[in-house]
Amino acid sequence: MMGATVDTILSKYRHDSTRLMDILIDVQDEKSCISDDTVKEIAKGLKISMADVEQTLSFYHFFSKTPTGKYTVYLNDSVVAFMMGREKIAKAFEEAVGCKFGEVTADGLIGLFNTSCIGMNDQEPAAIINNRVFTRLTPFRVKELVKDMKAGKDIDEMYSAKTGDGNNSHELVHSVVNNHIRKEGPILKTDVRQGEIIEKITKMTPEEVIKEIKDSNIRGRGGAGFPTGLKWEFCRRAPGKQKYIFCNADEGEPGTFKDRVILTEKAKLLFEGMTMAGYAVGATQGILYLRYEYKYLQKYLEDVIEKAEKAGWLGKNIGGRKNFEFYIRIQFGAGAYVCGEESALIESAEGKRGEPRDRPPFPVEKGYLECPTVVNNVETLCAAVKIMKYGSEWYKSLGTAESTGTKVLSISGDCFHPGVYEIEWGFTINNILDMVAGFNVQAVQVGGPSGALIAPNEFDRILGYEDLATGGSLIIFNESRNILKDVVLNFTEFFIEESCGSCSTCRILPVVMKDKLVKILNGLGVTRDIDDLLEWGKILKASRCGLGQTAANPITSSINNFRHLYTSLLKTKKDYETGFDLNLAVQEACEATNRIANV
Amino acid sequence: MNKAIVATTSLAGCFGCHMSILDIDERILELIEVVEFNKSPIDDIKKFTKKCDIGLIEGGCCNSENVHVLKDFRENCKILIALGECAIMGGLPAMRNGIPIKECLEEAYIGGPTVQQNHQKIVPNDPELPILLDKVYPCHEVVKIDYYLPGCPPRADLIWKALIALVKGEEMDLPYEVIKFD
Structure with a gap:
């Protein structure tokens, strides 16, 4: 691609403004920035306004208007x-x-x-x-x-x-990243021949496929936990000629990396899962929305797609069956956690800012380009293939009654064996700490910053939708860590950084809460500050999407489970004190208008 | 049952939250069965005539008068509620935060595109006028606030449910549909 001009990039995407993300990514890669002149050129070429280009460009972390260096x-x-x-x-x-x-x-x-x-x-x-x-x-x-x-x-x-283990050493990946798969379960195990499931489902009706998935009671593995079979059924029933299957590979929850490993080792399985979803809902287009951070996997994944097409497992007449058509392309993000939210992901794939949509309508009715769309997590789609191979009864025999199957976990922090573990739902935190050899554990963050910070007295709680639901991230903190300063403050700053800014609650309150937390950390806190933090946590629930609704979780969950860490920092018995001083507050205006403070 | 006494005020707000109070529509008749209004733009009582149970504050503090009114409310109300975006977080008026006051005044009275006839370049400074604060403060920075009701404005249903729950001493039931912004 070296030497590509804006013109050739625009032509590559057929001057389609819904491909603005791809266009901006290519331009950024080529020129190491997207200047005002380039914005003008892109706007003209796509017949959209400069503001349209600008608003997408300014939203994403990896786009820059000034050069970012060779x-x-x-x-x-x-x-x-x-x-x-x-x-x-x-x-x-x-x-x-x-x-x-x-x-x-x-x-x-x-x-x-x-x-x-x-x-x-x-x-x-x-x-x-x-x-x-x-x-x-x-x-x-x-x-x-x-x-x-x-x-x-x-x-x-x-x-x-040396390059890393498994496909990290594949010539098209060539990366020093390591998989660290410590415990392989049914999903990570290699026991499906490419095309095997396609051969099986083409002998079934789409309704039968959906029924099998529904019967397994599998729920979305990204974190929200919506029943997968139901999602497919809604989409199948939604009116519309063109439908889409999205695979959400935008894992941005700090501490999550299991999708990266699945993409590296189980790409064929994943694409077969997408194809199967396409067959079930009647979609011919699949889009893998991949976070920009995993761009190093691009060549490898594109190669897998190409080879599957050549082998007849993607494209037209899949598996020799007439009218079974399914194509997959990769859509990159450009650095925005909120795009992991399905409607924000769709907006982004349409070339816009990754702002979550107001619902209803839900994506299954009106998603990508206004068409019915299924958005499934990487792991969900892989699990669906295994369900189809071994049946829903088998799947239900794993896990607990309410949380069937297994979960691939990303475990990191203070333990001897960080990495990827596939376990059945129902394990306790204690089980997991034994497995990963955690030491002097003070707290475990379950489900990333948007999840919960768990104290040792609750380590007998289980992972599952009925207790601790998680998209898969577990971070372990030992006793040497300053939970409030090193963890809670960092997580809160993460939410501030990643808010899309659409709802004022999420745009402003985390900043106000951070200030309050800093006040407490500086020894200036009073009891009312802690109560206010909890009250504001409730207000954040008014936000449109999961990011805003959970942005207070690091603070509220640490207050609920580690209140002593807060109260030990309170130096005064006063209930209320903010340091507000009216005389000081009017000083600037008095100087600007030559007035004497008569307050 | 004694009626609960309610006071309301709009500080650096747009009166939108008060409009939303009126949006409880005919339920206002039910409301006055259980509450009595004291200082409030709704009945135009200018000064507290007795101690109140509940004070509803719209808007944050942008000038010295806002601060005095808010402190007056704190002294006279048992429970103080920050009502809406501006009271809770400063809201739209707080967009000036971070811009020096001198610049704001010059833009408003001297150099701004809508300034037509201020030939003497006067920036109002009569001693009678409240003095601007260095920034717009949310209410909780100035006095202790007991409850927060979100929204811009908070939905009438939210205000209604919160007031009734408070008056009857019940747990507030505020489902997502009622507190959601969009």
Whole structure:
């Protein structure tokens, strides 16, 4: 693609404004920025307004109007990155490069930027440099990398360590990332021949396929837990000629990385799951919405799709069956956690800002390009294939009555064996801590920042929709961690950073809550502050989507389960104190208008 | 049963929250069976004539007068409720926060595109006028607030349910449909 002009990029996407994301990504990759002139050119080429281009461009973290450097470093700033020594790494980068984070060197060679969780929690500190991932960084390694950049080395030549396990060493992936699959269950096991399930379902009616999925009681594995079979059925019944299957691979919940591993090792299974969903609901188009952080998997995944097409498992007359048609393409995001919310994901795939839609209508009725759309998590689609192979009764024999099947977990933090574990629903936190060898555990964050912070007295609670529901992220904190300062504050800042800004509750309250938390951390808190935080947590529930509704969870859940951490910081017995002083507050206006404060 | 006494005020707000109070429609007849209004724009009582049970505050504090009114409410009301976006978080008026006051005044009275006839370039500074605060403060920064009712404006149903629950001493039942913004 080197040397592509805006014109050729626009032509590549047939001047289709709904492909604005792809266009901006290609331009950004090509020019390392999207300037005002380029915006003008794109707007003209797509026959849309500059504001339309601008609003999408300004929404996503990985787009920039100014050059981000020939080498662009994005260093993860999630909680676990800090726990694994991020501060030293950041300092090493700044010293070696000669500029601060958020800046680009004067010669335009290297840019340093912070970024939210990149899905490498089990191998932190990690950074993305020109779409390649570098894991387990050390200050020494940073010096080497910067030296290579200054010598103008190609990014692919900058790996010194061996490439990772499994397909991470595939020539089209060629990455130092590791899978760390510690416990393989039915979903991760390799026991389905490519095309096997397609052969099976084409002997069934779509209704029979949906019935099997419904009977298994499987629920969405992304976190929200909506029954998958029901979703397919709604979409099948929705009127509309064209329907779409989306696979949501935008796992952005800090601490989650299991989809990355599934994509690396089980891509064929996943695409077969999407094809099966297409058959069941009557859709011919599938779109894998992949987070930009996983761009290093692009060539490999595209190759898998291409080979499946050649083998007749994708495309026209799939499996030799007439009129069974299904195509898959990859849609990249550009750095926005909120796009993991299904309607925001659809908006993004249409080339717009990733702002969640107001519902109803639900995506199954009116989704992508106003057509009925199913959005399923990576793991859900893989599980669906296994259900089809072994049957719903088998699936129901796993897990608990209310939570059937297994869950692939991403476990990180203070334990000896961070990585990916597939377990049946119903395990307790204690079971898991034994399995991963957690030590001196003070707290476990279940379900990422939007989930719950659990204290040891609740470690006998079980993972499952009936108790602790989770999209799969578990982060372990030992007794050396300052929960409020290192964890809760970081998570709250994450939500502030990732709010789409549509609802004022979510745009403003997390900032107000963060200020209150800082006030308490600075020893200026009073009891009313804690009560206010809980009250504001309730107000955030008024937000449109899950991000806003859960943005207060780090604070409210830590107050509920670790209240002593807050109360021990209260220095005064006063119930209410904010430091507001009317005389000080009017000073600026008095000076501006030559008035005497007569308050 | 003694009627609960309610006071209301609009500080740095747009009166939209008060409009929403009126949006309880005919239920206002039911309301006055259980509450009595004191200081409020609804009955135009300008000063507290007795201690109140509930004070509803619309808007945050943008000037010295807002602060005095809010403190007066705190002294005279047992329970203080921040009603709506501006009272809770500052709201639209708080968009000036972060811009120096001098700049705001110059934009409003001297250089702004809608300024037509201020040839002497006067920025109002009569001692009678309330003095602007350095920024717009949400109510909880100035006095202790007991409850928060979200919305811009909060739905009439939300205000109704909250008031009735308070008056009857019941748990507030505020489902998503009632507190949701869109």
